[in-house]
Amino acid sequence: MSLPTAIELVPGTHAWFAPRGTALSIAGSAIRYGGATANVVQVDVKPILNSTQADAAWVKFGDVINSSHKIDKGQPIKVRGPAPSRLKVKKIIYPTQEQLLEFTTEQVDRRALQLAFGSLAIGANDTQFNPDEGTPDAEGWLRVQIMNYDNTTPLTLDLWVSLTLVDGLTFDPEKLTEPKYSAQLLYSPLNSAAI
Secondary structure, X not given: OOOOOOOOOOOEEEEEEEEOOOEOOOHHHOEEOOOXXXXXXXXOEEOXXXXXXXXXXXXXXXXXXXXXXXXXXXXXXXXXXXXXXXXXXEEEEOOOOEEXXXXXXXXXXXXXXXXXXXXXXXXXXXXXXXXXXXXXXXXXXXXXEEEOOOOOOOEEEEEEEEEEEOOOOOOOOOOOOXXXXXXXXXXXXXXXXXX
């Protein structure tokens, strides 16, 4: 769908993650940058995910109940010049730009446990893991699809990110455990967005 001038957006979010180092199941269809030849997920190799093909490297998050986008432009630098007799601001330069996506799901999965306890990746057949054996983040490709109330897709993001849990996991017998993820956008020449 092409985004018209403006729409009433009542979003629902879907998200998938393909961790760095995961073997590609459809290597020939991967999107590559430059001379990248690896058959694993990396910053310059993005697995395919569309309506006809989905590489097994992508794992869907559970039900996303809310999501948000945040941007930090750093401290602005004001460029001043005379206009004509006093210094006036002529331009503002933002020296940095950091983007962050946050979203919450209603299911705890192996990825949430890995990030909460800083373990290595927990495979589908693993029955145990070792806390603090890995790191509290995971780099990889994040696909975020914003769906509107009318089942159109006004925004799809493919981003190379560092994924973490915001506050760990809360195990309260009177509440549903809802992992809240934070995805810090990292640079990749393959980062893209479709409207």
